[in-house]
């Protein structure tokens with residue numbers, strides 16, 4: 001089985017040194033097979049990267065149209081329960097030519113085989129809807145932690161009129177939705193405090209709709225496609 005092994009130790013045996021990251025792209029751009037993606041901003045530890053033009057406008061529109069009719073109230077946790085923590089609607093995308101191409105690009109950006117992913121999920125928030133502060137990884141005591149999540153890519157599919165930022169409250173850092181842009185973050189660190197700093201929220205939308213596509217990656221193969 002394919003296992004991701006990053007985050008085991010500090011570099012060069014120095015415990016104060018930065019842990020290795022999964023996302024090891026150097027410079028200001030990522031050249032994937034079919035698109036050059038700009039690195040717009042970076043927060044170093046935990047690593048949070050804002051990415052420009054991950055998807056074209058047409059790809060964003062296509063994902064929204066593909067999902068609009070099939071949305072269901074979002075659920076959370078390993079039991080997939082409806083919960084007031086998360087009031088958006090969502091759908092896991094099936095496969096078609098566009099989605100396969102997008103997933104291939106996402107795997108290159110996240111530097112992990114797509115089979116480690118939960119699948120591409122599209123979410124819609126209308127005014128008042130939100131995802132309250134949470135972690136994308138499962139607690140050590142939960143069943144889901146046997147093959148825990150290690151990184152997230154959140155792609156904004158539209159410009160939101162007002163509200164809907166992705167906020168990292170422990171870092172006083174927020175990302176504003178911009179069509180085609182994305183925020184990447186990872187939480188596989190041996191230093192648990194770094195993982196805990198990735199607490200994040202989708203703040204309430206105030207005006208307009210907010211559409212996002214999320215990819216969560218696991219430490220080991222998760223989806224067999």
Ligand SMILES: O=C(O)CCC(=O)C(=O)O
Nearest residue numbers: 131165166201202212214
């Ligand atoms: O909508 C957002 O900005 C955050 C979404 C999120 O945290 C998630 O889907 O795990």
Ligand SMILES: [Fe+2]
Nearest residue numbers: 134135136200
């Ligand atoms: Fe999240």
